[in-house]
Amino acid sequence: MLGYILRRLGSTVIVLVLVGLFVFSLLYIAPGDPAAIIAGDTATPQDVEHIRQNLGLDQPFVVRFGKWGLGVIQGDLGRSIYANLPVSTMILERLQPTVSLMVVTVLISVLLAVPMGVLSAWQAGTWTDRGVTALAVLGFSVPVFVVGYVLAYAFGLKLAWLPVQGYAPLREGLWPWLQRLILPAFTLGSVYIALIARITRASMLEVLQQDYIRAARAKGVPTIAILFIHALKNAAVPIVTVIGLGVALLIGGAVITESVFAIPGLGRLTVDAILRRDYPVTQGVVLVFSFSYVMVNLLVDVIYTLVDPRIRY
Amino acid sequence: MQRRNFLKSVVAAAAAPAIATRLAMPAIAAPEKARTLRFVPQTDLAVLDPIFTPSPVTCNHGYYVFDTLFSSAMDNIPKPQMASGYTVSDDKRTWHVTLRDGLKFHDGEPVLARDCAASLDRWTVRDAFGQAMRDYVDKFGSLDDKTLEIRLKRPFPILLQAIGHADAQVPFIMPERIAKTDPNTQIKAADMIGSGPYRFKADEYQTGNLVVYEKFEGYVPRSEPVDWAVGGKIAYFPRIEWHIIPDDATANAALLSGEIDWWERPISDLLPALEANPDLVVERANPLGNMGQMTLNHFQPPFNNLRVRRALQMAFNQSDSLRAAMGNDQSLWQVCYSIFPCGTPLATLDDGTWMPHSIEKGKQELAASGYKGEKAVFLNATDQTVWRPMGLVSVDIMKRIGMNVELQETDWGSIVQRRPSHEPVEKGGWSAFIASGSSTNQMSPMTSILVKATGAKGWYGGWDNPEAVRLTDEWINATDEATREKYGHELARVAMSQVSCIPLGQFFTKWAYTRKITGVMPGVCPYPWNVRPA
Numbered sequence: 001m002l003g004y005i006l007r008r009l010g011s012t013v014i015v016l017v018l019v020g021l022f023v024f025s026l027l028y029i030a031p032g033d034p035a036a037i038i039a040g041d042t043a044t045p046q047d048v049e050h051i052r053q054n055l056g057l058d059q060p061f062v063v064r065f066g067k068w069g070l071g072v073i074q075g076d077l078g079r080s081i082y083a084n085l086p087v088s089t090m091i092l093e094r095l096q097p098t099v100s101l102m103v104v105t106v107l108i109s110v111l112l113a114v115p116m117g118v119l120s121a122w123q124a125g126t127w128t129d130r131g132v133t134a135l136a137v138l139g140f141s142v143p144v145f146v147v148g149y150v151l152a153y154a155f156g157l158k159l160a161w162l163p164v165q166g167y168a169p170l171r172e173g174l175w176p177w178l179q180r181l182i183l184p185a186f187t188l189g190s191v192y193i194a195l196i197a198r199i200t201r202a203s204m205l206e207v208l209q210q211d212y213i214r215a216a217r218a219k220g221v222p223t224i225a226i227l228f229i230h231a232l233k234n235a236a237v238p239i240v241t242v243i244g245l246g247v248a249l250l251i252g253g254a255v256i257t258e259s260v261f262a263i264p265g266l267g268r269l270t271v272d273a274i275l276r277r278d279y280p281v282t283q284g285v286v287l288v289f290s291f292s293y294v295m296v297n298l299l300v301d302v303i304y305t306l307v308d309p310r311i312r313y
Numbered sequence: 314m315q316r317r318n319f320l321k322s323v324v325a326a327a328a329a330p331a332i333a334t335r336l337a338m339p340a341i342a343a344p345e346k347a348r349t350l351r352f353v354p355q356t357d358l359a360v361l362d363p364i365f366t367p368s369p370v371t372c373n374h375g376y377y378v379f380d381t382l383f384s385s386a387m388d389n390i391p392k393p394q395m396a397s398g399y400t401v402s403d404d405k406r407t408w409h410v411t412l413r414d415g416l417k418f419h420d421g422e423p424v425l426a427r428d429c430a431a432s433l434d435r436w437t438v439r440d441a442f443g444q445a446m447r448d449y450v451d452k453f454g455s456l457d458d459k460t461l462e463i464r465l466k467r468p469f470p471i472l473l474q475a476i477g478h479a480d481a482q483v484p485f486i487m488p489e490r491i492a493k494t495d496p497n498t499q500i501k502a503a504d505m506i507g508s509g510p511y512r513f514k515a516d517e518y519q520t521g522n523l524v525v526y527e528k529f530e531g532y533v534p535r536s537e538p539v540d541w542a543v544g545g546k547i548a549y550f551p552r553i554e555w556h557i558i559p560d561d562a563t564a565n566a567a568l569l570s571g572e573i574d575w576w577e578r579p580i581s582d583l584l585p586a587l588e589a590n591p592d593l594v595v596e597r598a599n600p601l602g603n604m605g606q607m608t609l610n611h612f613q614p615p616f617n618n619l620r621v622r623r624a625l626q627m628a629f630n631q632s633d634s635l636r637a638a639m640g641n642d643q644s645l646w647q648v649c650y651s652i653f654p655c656g657t658p659l660a661t662l663d664d665g666t667w668m669p670h671s672i673e674k675g676k677q678e679l680a681a682s683g684y685k686g687e688k689a690v691f692l693n694a695t696d697q698t699v700w701r702p703m704g705l706v707s708v709d710i711m712k713r714i715g716m717n718v719e720l721q722e723t724d725w726g727s728i729v730q731r732r733p734s735h736e737p738v739e740k741g742g743w744s745a746f747i748a749s750g751s752s753t754n755q756m757s758p759m760t761s762i763l764v765k766a767t768g769a770k771g772w773y774g775g776w777d778n779p780e781a782v783r784l785t786d787e788w789i790n791a792t793d794e795a796t797r798e799k800y801g802h803e804l805a806r807v808a809m810s811q812v813s814c815i816p817l818g819q820f821f822t823k824w825a826y827t828r829k830i831t832g833v834m835p836g837v838c839p840y841p842w843n844v845r846p847a
Contacts, residue, residue, distance in 0.1 A: 032726035036733070038360065040367035040481075041748065041762060044770070045733065047439065050497035082359040083520045084499045090520055152566050164566040165558055167522070262558040262567075264522030272357060272521055275696070277726055 001305070001312075005298065012294045019290040020072065020283065024065050027279050033057075034081050034277040055081055057279075068283065077287070078280035080273075087284035090269065097167045098265035101188065101257070102250045104181045109189040109196055110243060116193070117200025117239075118227050121208060124201075132197060139194025148187040148260035155183060165262035180261075188257040192246050199242045203235035210234075236307045244300030248293040350550040350830065350844060353564050355578035355822075357557045358524050361513075362500040364439055367481040369751070373838045376542060377526050377553070378419075379485030379507035382410055382429060382461070383477030386541040386836070387600060389658065389756065391477025394535070394543060395424065395486060395508070405468035406451075410461040415533040418488055419512040426455030426462075431492035433463070433476060433484055438496040440482035442759040445789070446475045471759070471789055471797075479542055480753040480837045481760065510534070510548040510842055524555035526841070539843055541836040549832070549845035568593065568825060575826035577839050580698065581640050587825045595825045597644070600835050601752035604654045605634075605700070605817030606763055607707055610744050611775045612735045615689050615716065620682030622812035626668055628675025628714045629707070631818035637702035639820050646820040652763050652805040654752035654819055658798060661805035668809075668816075675714040689718045689744035692732070694725040700747040703817055707747065718744075732773040752819060753837045758785045758801060763816065764808045776813040 035052040036043070052058045056067070071078055077087035120132035156164035162183055168176040207213065208231055216226050255267035266285060273281035304311045354373065360366045363375030383391040393399070399410045416424035430453040437443035437450065449469040454462045463472065476484050486492075491504045505513040511526035518524055528548045537544040556573055558564040561580045567573045569590070577598070579587055588595045607629075609616040616622050635646035649655035650663040650670075689711065693704035704720075711718040719738075728746055736742035748762075755761045764785065768777030784804040791797035826833055832843040 031723070031730050033730040034726075036729045037726055038366050041750070041772075043367075043439070044444070047497065054495070054498050080520075084361075084501055085520065093519060094521075149562055152563070157566055157570055160570065163572055164570055165563045165572060166556065166567075259560045260563055262522075262556070262560065262563055264519060264557075268521060268559065272359070275724065275726065276359060 001302075005302070008294075008298050008301075012291070012298075015294055016287060016290055020069065020287055021065070023283055023286045024068065025061075027277075027282060028061055028064075030277075032277040034279070037276065038082070068280070072287065077284035080281050081278045082276055083278075087280050090281060091266065091284055091288055094264055094266045094269045096169060097263050098254065098258075098267065100167075100170070100177065101181055101184055101254055101263060101265060102247065104178070104185040105189045105192065105250060106243065106247055108185050109192040109246075112189075113193040113196035114200050114232070114239065117197040118204055118232060120197065120201040121204035122223070122227055124205060129201075132201070136194040136197050139190045139197075142190065144187060144190065144256050145260055147190045148184070148257060151183045151187055152260070167263045167265075180263075184254075184257050184261040184263055187260065188250065188254055192250070195246065196239065196242055200235070200239050203238045204231055207231045207235040233307065237304060237311075240300060240303050240307060244296055244303070248296040348550065349552040349554055350575065350841070351554050351556055351573040352839065353558050353567070353573050353576045354524075354555050354839075357521050357559070358555065359520075360499060361502055361505055363485055364436055364482055364496060365499045367440075369481075369838075372481060372483055374513075374524070375483060375485050375507075376838050377509055377511040377841055378505055378513045379483075379487065379509045380416075380546075381477070381484055381486060381542065383473055384483075384542040385474070385477050385479045386543050389474070389753075391473040392543045394477075395429075399473075405470070406465045408461075408463040408465070408472060409456060410463070412459045412461070413533065413535075416508055417531045417533075418508050419506050419529055419531075420488075421531070422488065423458075424486065424508050425458045425489070426460050427458075428489045428492065429461045429486050430454050431489040432486045433461075435487075435492045435494070435496045436482065436484040440484070442475045442478055442757070443482070443484065445759050446472065469789070470792055474757070475759070478757070478760065480751050508532070510546045511553060522557050524557075526553040526555075527551065534842075539834070539840075541834070542838070542840065546840075546842035548842055550841070553841055568827065571827070574830050575824065575833065575839070575844075577824050578822055579825050581642065581645055584642065584645075584823055584825075592828055593825050594828060594833070595823050596833075597835060598822050598824045598839065599751065599753070599837055601654055601656055601756070602647075602819045602821035603749045604649070604752050604755040604763075604819050605638075605703055605747060605749040607703075607815040607817060608732075608746055608748055608762075608772065608774045609812070609814055610742065610773075611777065612769075613737050613742055613744065614687040615684055616744055616774075618682055618684065619812065620678055621684050621716075622815075623667070624675045624679035624682055624684070624714055625711060625716070626812050626815050627678050628670070628672050628710050629668065629815055629817075630670040630710070631668075631816075632670075633710075634703045634706040635818050635820055637706050638699045644821070645823070646818060648818045649816065650818075652808045652813070652816055653761065653801070654756050657752065657756035659756060659758075659801035659805060661802045661809070663809055667812075672710070672713050675710070679714050679716065684716070686717045688738055689716055690738040690742070691718055691720050692728045692743050692746040693720060693722045694728055694747070695722045696724045697747075699820060700749065704747045707745070735769070735775070747817070749817075749820075751837060758788050758804055763814050764804055766808075766813065772814075774814060776811075778807065778811055778813070781807050781811070781813070 035048050035057055039048045039051050079086055116132050120129045123129050152164045155162045163180055166180055168180050170177045216230055255271050258265040258267045270285045354370050356370050358370050358374055360371050363371045381394050382396045384394045385391050395416055396410045397413045401408050434453045437447040449465050449467055451464040451466045456462045488506055491500055494500050502515045502518055510529055510532045512529045514525040514527055528551045534545040534547050539545050564576050565583050568576050587593055609622055611617055631648040639645040650668040651660045653659040691708050694700050708718055708720045731743055734742045758764050762772040765771035766776050766778040766781035768775050781804055784800050788797055788800040791800055829847050830844055831847040832845050834840055834843055
């Protein structure tokens with residue numbers, strides 16, 4: 001196992017180099033000039049050129065990539081063109097909100113969706129099953145921003161139970177932190193819940209057909225134990241895969257939710273950086289996403305071995 | 314489903330029950346919250362240095378943290394702010410500006426004349442008005458700690474207008490050591506030290522999320538009543554938080570639920586619902602608004618032909634364009650067939666000669682121009698909610714008068730990169746695009762991009778007109794206001810008849826705030842002074 005992990009870490013480095021080269025090249029050839037945007041409409045071409053030089057944007061591709069790459073190796077992701085702050089500082093600032101949102105979303109989603117999927121499979125063909133399926137379809141179909149607006153209206157404005165925007169760091173207290181994440185987590189989790197519920201249902205249906213399940217019923221094992229101990233464990237591999245993929249996507253894919261609820265996360269940082277042509281921030285964030293994605297996939301592969309002892313690397 | 318339409322219906326449904334809910338609940342405000350003003354700015358405060366960038370949100374931030382020697386209100390007459398007075402030598406080439414007593418920076422250091430000298434020196438490198446002034450300046454220096462000395466190579470009668478101008482890159486005063494930063498390099502967050510009524514809390518600053526200001530107890534306000542950024546700037550709230558909320562529906566919900574107090578730029582779709590809410594005040598932010606213009610490329614066909622430019626100008630209907638951008642609420646826009654904004658001293662209304670807004674006349678002029686169907690490329694910014702509809706209307710008018718036009722829609726950042734090009738459209742060039750600026754900037758020949766006539770050295774369209782340059786010089790050097798105004802009007806007439814660009818009229822933004830605060834003043838900026846709990 002250790003060897004497998006080390007091999008995967010090794011390949012991660014190659015992946016990151018390729019991702020870094022790709023995103024750097026893409027930004028280099030993309031239209032847009034941050035120096036001109038910063039300088040403003042009344043700036044002279046000389047002003048713009050001075051700014052471009054100060055920001056190092058006048059240098060050739062190879063020089064710029066080389067400097068940036070060397071910096072990354074030393075842990076320096078550069079400085080934001082606009083904020084004039086280290087990119088790593090900006091990413092770290094935004095990490096807690098995104099990770100918080102991600103963790104709460106995953107928890108809520110898994111805690112809701114897995115039992116929903118199990119219930120649906122157990123009651124296959126009944127109104128319960130149809131109801132869960134309908135909810136899942138809604139989760140897939142309704143745009144995330146609509147879910148967000150409806151939840152904010154209902155629970156934020158109408159009932160005034162929860163705030164409609166913002167993020168409170170954990171150091172301000174558990175409840176202030178959590179109350180601002182509940183609505184965004186349900187919003188972001190709507191698709192996730194639907195997906196996990198459906199995969200759980202499908203996987204469980206297959207397992208529930210197995211002989212050992214029939215045998216367990218015959219032996220008088222309680223239904224709850226059959227479902228959640230015998231069946232679910234054997235159905236877990238595809239469920240864990242989907243959860244893992246979803247987690248990786250959540251890291252960077254929460255842009256809309258972060259915008260709707262004004263959460264200062266990595267998703268918003270990425271969009272803002274792209275629109276402003278803040279190259280160092282865009283490059284840094286993409287690298288972080290790539291690294292996270294690879295690590296989560298590795299973690300999922302390791303979890304397989306815990307869930308299914310037959311799997312060995 | 315269209316996000317915008319859904320947004321409108323949700324907001325409309327939210328307004329009435331939300332009011333009832335809020336009224337039913339006791340307003341228990343924590344003492345801390347009552348001492349904090351929560352404000353949502355028009356956009357993220359990405360750049361902090363107000364000399365480095367002319368971004369309006371950065372200028373607004375600048376007003377919190379810094380102060381100015383002079384400033385102007387709507388009348389555009391500069392008045393002393395940090396200055397107690399000034400003298401001018403008989404030959405008009407030496408100005409002495411005396412500082413008021415008790416001025417301090419946020420780090421406790423006194424404001425000295427050399428701080429002002431360094432600050433003005435830095436400002437004149439980047440600002441358009443400052444750059445013009447720089448040609449006249451021999452040296453910024455100090456006679457003593459309290460007296461700034463400006464030595465000129467030749468008289469510059471509008472010097473106070475220059476250092477007192479109130480918009481875009483305002484000549485804010487910084488400590489000398491910070492002002493000596495290269496103007497093309499941004500000052501760091503930790504160095505945001507001014508002498509304004511609020512200090513910037515660098516330790517609480519979160520990029521893209523939160524900006525925090527704290528009342529500066531060492532600020533010495535003037536005794537006169539305040540008017541825009543002139544007079545007694547009295548800070549009432551001990552703490553002001555800027556909450557960056559990019560989504561309009563969310564900002565709207567936050568205002569309705571009491572999570573924020575003041576929202577700078579609600580989109581026009583939401584204004585009717587906000588105006589109907591008795592708990593809120595909705596009013597024009599800047600009485601002069603913004604002025605739109607269609608920039609034409611004078612370097613390349615078809616707009617290197619004066620009569621083709623005139624054809625489009627004659628056909629252009631400002632009402633159609635403004636209505637498309639701002640909606641039917643005419644408190645949000647007004648036609649202004651003038652190069653300088655209406656309501657300002659140099660407004661020079663066309664009598665229908667050059668802008669009769671007639672498609673027929675446009676067609677006739679185009680036919681007479683010798684236009685042979687040369688392709689025009691119209692760059693339209695899809696991420697600009699006001700400019701984009703104006704661009705679409707413009708393209709429609711161009712087609713209706715018989716022009717061969719290709720609409721290229723892209724984001725503003727890409728347009729910024731393309732607009733310096735002088736190449737033909739076949740090689741990636743362009744023919745026209747829409748932009749706008751604050752009327753406060755567009756009202757002066759020094760800062761208006763509609764009258765820049767120095768060709769390749771001027772605004773991106775490259776209008777080249779020696780007569781306009783001469784009139785601008787005459788305006789600068791006029792020794793009395795009546796003569797200056799005369800030259801200003803002449804300049805406006807030349808710019809209109811020679812079609813420097815096409816003025817698109819004025820549009821206004823409104824801000825919304827809760828009735829729990831009072832003292833909000835209109836102006837070029839959401840000024841934090843005078844605002845207090847109701």
